[in-house]
Amino acid sequence: MSPQEKQYDVHSLTGQFCDAGKELRYRSSIQKRVRFESRLALVLVALVFAMFTITDYSLLGLSREYFLLLTMRISVISLCLLLAFTLGRWGGYSRNLWLHGLPLWIVATGIILIVPLRPDSLSTQITAVVVAIMAFYILIPNLLTVAAVACIYLSVGFLTAAMAFTGISPADLLRIALLLIMANIVGYCALLRIEFLQRKQFALLHEERDQNNQLHKEIAHRKSLEAQLRIVAERDALTGLDSRSHFMKRAEVLLKRSRLENAPFCLFMIDVDHFKSINDTWGHTRGDWILTKIAEACVQSLRPTDVIGRFGGEEFMVALPHTSPTDAQIVAERLKKNVATLPLTEEMGELVMSVTIGIAVAQAEDVDLDALITRADKMLYAGKHEGRNRVMMSQEGIA
Numbered sequence: 382m383s384p385q386e387k388q389y390d391v392h393s394l395t396g397q398f399c400d401a402g403k404e405l406r407y408r409s410s411i412q413k414r415v416r417f418e419s420r421l422a423l424v425l426v427a428l429v430f431a432m433f434t435i436t437d438y439s440l441l442g443l444s445r446e447y448f449l450l451l452t453m454r455i456s457v458i459s460l461c462l463l464l465a466f467t468l469g470r471w472g473g474y475s476r477n478l479w480l481h482g483l484p485l486w487i488v489a490t491g492i493i494l495i496v497p498l499r500p501d502s503l504s505t506q507i508t509a510v511v512v513a514i515m516a517f518y519i520l521i522p523n524l525l526t527v528a529a530v531a532c533i534y535l536s537v538g539f540l541t542a543a544m545a546f547t548g549i550s551p552a553d554l555l556r557i558a559l560l561l562i563m564a565n566i567v568g569y570c571a572l573l574r575i576e577f578l579q580r581k582q583f584a585l586l587h588e589e590r591d592q593n594n595q596l597h598k599e600i601a602h603r604k605s606l607e608a609q610l611r612i613v614a615e616r617d618a619l620t621g622l623d624s625r626s627h628f629m630k631r632a633e634v635l636l637k638r639s640r641l642e643n644a645p646f647c648l649f650m651i652d653v654d655h656f657k658s659i660n661d662t663w664g665h666t667r668g669d670w671i672l673t674k675i676a677e678a679c680v681q682s683l684r685p686t687d688v689i690g691r692f693g694g695e696e697f698m699v700a701l702p703h704t705s706p707t708d709a710q711i712v713a714e715r716l717k718k719n720v721a722t723l724p725l726t727e728e729m730g731e732l733v734m735s736v737t738i739g740i741a742v743a744q745a746e747d748v749d750l751d752a753l754i755t756r757a758d759k760m761l762y763a764g765k766h767e768g769r770n771r772v773m774m775s776q777e778g779i780a
């Protein structure tokens with residue numbers, strides 16, 4: 382038996398889960414229904430008890446025995462109704478079990494007390510006891526153990542009262558005892574079966590729920606993994622800018638949209654000047670830090686609608702939709718200036734960073750980014766050639 386199945390194992394004699402925690406959870410889950418059914422059963426018992434005052438009257442008339450019986454019946458009825466009210470307020474089925482068992486003891490005592498008061502109607506009372514045993518097991522919700530103990534009390538009490546007050550023969554007493562034993566066995570087996578089936582149903586429901594929860598957890602885990610993978614694929618790990626492939630995808634979309642809208646579009650190719658000497662002088666870690674600072678300066682120089690990515694090494698690219706060549710020139714100059722005024726660490730002293738920017742302006746025949754990149758790269762190369770720290774714009778495409 383797997384550990385999962387073991388938790389839902391039901392005891393073959395008590396009809397309860399072997400696992401105490403599971404048993405408590407089960408009882409809590411049926412608490413509301415049990416309360417309702419118990420209260421309903423108590424009201425019905427009170428009604429049945431009340432109805433028998435009519436037969437008492439027809440048998441005894443307004444005699445002393447009748448009034449004694451009436452007092453007993455009124456006590457039982459009042460207690461039943463009081464318990465119905467109490468169960469509605471405090472009848473938790475996981476903790477206050479005794480409150481659910483109490484009505485059985487009160488009704489059983491009431492039935493036993495009828496024997497000395499109406500000793501001549503024993504046959505009717507035997508029927509009432511058998512019916513009560515069945516009702517205790519099946520109609521009034523209780524644990525099997527609670528119902529069984531109450532039924533044994535009723536049976537033994539009734540037999541004792543019959544022996545003491547009715548002058549019944551030992552053979553008849555034995556016959557009644559056998560009848561009550563039979564009633565108890567049938568009631569016990571019926572309730573055991575009901576308890577077993579209800580708990581199995583509960584177990585199945587919970588197993589299914591557990592599996593669903595597990596599945597939901599796995600789906601959430603996979604989704605978070607996918608999101609992490611997407612971030613890894615779309616973001617440059619050092620600068621947090623778009624990765625090259627993601628930048629290309631986004632820039633292609635922007636270029637296509639600009640063509641459809643007949644709007645201007647520019648592309649920057651940015652390269653940090655003399656970065657090798659930075660690495661050589663200050664080390665790669667400091668070089669990495671400077672790259673992230675330059676990336677930040679670039680982002681701060683752009684509009685939210687512009688898209689920037691790290692092209693590789695110390696090279697960045699920017700796509701500027703809805704940007705005329707004149708505006709692109711202004712943005713590039715601003716970006717260059719922001720990089721030049723970057724605050725660096727004290728130990729770096731007067732070190733000033735610079736970038737060279739090549740700009741390409743989209744033309745009508747540029748169906749994808751390739752031609753634009755080539756032109757921007759050419760301009761970048763020209764800028765490097767002319768001494769770096771400058772903005773160079775391709776004249777192609779400028780009206």
Ligand SMILES: Nc1nc2c(ncn2[C@@H]2O[C@H](COP(=O)(O)OP(=O)(O)OP(=O)(O)O)[C@@H](O)[C@H]2O)c(=O)[nH]1
Nearest residue numbers: 652653654655656657658660665668669694695765
């Ligand atoms: N710290 C750091 N350095 C990088 C990274 N990627 C590329 N580099 C370095 O950037 C330097 C680029 O050197 P070069 O291509 O010779 O260019 P440069 O020194 O910037 O000179 P110019 O571009 O001609 O002005 C190399 O030393 C690379 O190792 C990076 O992620 N971190």
